[in-house]
Amino acid sequence: MAHVTNDRRIALAHRDAARPSRPPPPPKTRTGELISFAGALVLLALMFGFEWFGLAVAKPASVQHAAVSSAENAWNGLTDLRWLMLATISASLGTVMLHASQRSHAVKTDTSLPVTALATLTAVLVGYRVLVALPTPDRVIDQKLGAYLGLSAAVAIAYGGYESIREQRARVRAAVYRHRSGRPVAPRAEAR
DSSP: OHHHHHHHHHHHHHHHHHSOOOOOOOOOOOHHHHHHHHHHHHHHHHHHHSOOEEEEEOOOTTOOSSOEEEEEOHHHHOTTHHHHHHHHHHHHHHHHHHHHHGGGTTOOOOOHHHHHHHHHHHHHHHHIIIIISOSSTTTEEEEOHHHHHHHHHHHHHHHHHHHHHHHHHHHHHHHHHHHHHOOOOOHHHHHO
């Protein structure tokens, strides 16, 4: 009986070798990458399109009103942090574009760790500037909705990077299990 099984395996191996091999399917965009991508687009829009900080403007002597106020966006209010925010946005958007361009050869560069590290640093620093130490405290009198939404978008980018790392690890575990056992395993079953 063992002899028949071995002959059957040999026949199947020859049959599979005779079939033309198809290229592997192109890699799919991970859910974590899409979360980071959406967070980056939202953060970019919020940086320029929404007011982040309310400002107290020094009143001229000729004005009779008690106070004059103004507001500024993240680009004008966070002069040093804006460059880190732009780098995080660029890395997150660039990751999806890079992986889209790699579909032709079915190999993906793992960019989840740098995006996660950069986004986590950005989220922590934006949180510090929005919640703890306002920029130029002598002029800034309050935070606006844009600041809280911007902080949420930065956290979303970091979460998307973290989720992408989890998805990559699950994919590797599934491939190792498949290799050891010879059985196909869905990568999604390992992710949760």
